[in-house]
Amino acid sequence: KAGVTQTPRYLIKTRGQQVTLSCSPISGHRSVSWYQQTPGQGLQFLFEYFSETQRNKGNFPGRFSGRQFSNSRSEMNVSTLELGDSALYLCASSFNRDTEAFFGQGTRLTVV
Amino acid sequence: GQQLNQSPQSMFIQEGEDVSMNCTSSSIFNTWLWYKQDPGEGPVLLIALYKAGELTSNGRLTAQFGITRKDSFLNISASIPSDVGIYFCAGQLSGSSNTGKLIFGQGTTLQVKP
DSSP states (O other): OOOOEEEOSEEEEOTTOOEEEEEEOOTTOOEEEEEEEETTTEEEEEEEEETTEEEEEOSOOTTEEEEEOTTSOEEEEEOSOOGGGOEEEEEEEESSTTSOOEEOOOEEEEEO | OOOOEEEOSEEEEETTOOEEEEEEOSSOEEEEEEEEEOTTSOOEEEEEEOSTTOEEEETTEEEEEOTTSSEEEEEEOSOOGGGOEEEEEEEEESSGGGTTOOEEOOOEEEEEEO
16 A cells, blocks of 8 residues: 655745645545644644645644645645745645544755 | 643663653643654654553554543663654644644654664
């Protein structure tokens, strides 16, 4: 059974640009959540999607958004990139909203 | 916001020794999860706990969901060099508004000397 797949693995963007990250969950999993990991703040919850609807949201500005498709695949978008957005972005999938979460390898975003 | 206090922050041990780490909070959790993360990779799920008092093992790893639902610990027995990495606890707070959201501890960095 394939795990959680995130693409791309690495990205370098310039301040002010926008970026879209993709996540394919484990087959049969319906919940997808996103996390930002930085050395200073650790792992912080961004948002969670279930049945194509955002069900929960963390304390991040509106520049961070996401969506989920009917096949449970998810994308997150960051607009007007800032240097502080440089981080490892992790996607996790779960069968249900309260079952164990499995993480992908992450997308390393560097903003210059 | 809600906080998970994970300790110790780092450990440097001899191969073959046992390791213990824990997470505590002032809030009540419905779920506790333990992950291991290697550099440049995503966290890998080690153990999942769903009931207060639950004790679960995965090979040399044992974790428990605290009776008060405010803490959890992870033990690693007979450590080996491949146990090196960062270990994270994560929990889902009680309450329907917290479903689908994990809160993470700060991590415990484990180094094993052969």
